[in-house]
Amino acid sequence: MRNDEPLDVYLNDHLAGATFGAELADQLAERTADTPFGEAMRELATEIEGDRETLRQLMDQLGTSRNPVKQATTWVGEKFSRVKLSGMTAGHEELGLFMALETLSLGIEGKESLWTALEAVADCYPTLRGIDFAMLQERARRQRKVIVDEHAAAARRTFTPTA
16 A cells, blocks of 8 residues: 555545445346336446446556455455345345445445545645546436436335335
């Protein structure tokens, strides 16, 4: 790691979150493939993976080494979350989808915060000066809107009482 340990820790935390988010987005794309939301979710999953790759590249350019413990912990956590976010623990698949969308929405909000924080310190790091953080922030806001809209639809499907 470089001398900027707080930044290294922060970036590794976000890389762990991005790894979890990319895996979750792929899961959701698979689960919704045969629904009207499926195509939009597949596009989002591709974008979210691209955002993770952007973060990896930034870390490489900054000389930030990967924290293997965080990466391994995230990988294990994501595998365990598949049970919870599938709805199996509640016996309700739609509830699992609802919770997975909510989780992904929160992750995307965190990603927007990452881009905002990096933009705020870009003057301190020459590598960051040429990055279009406004575009990355806008993409995160758009991604989140798509997820939030589907989250609301999933809430109606999940929590509306049946007659």
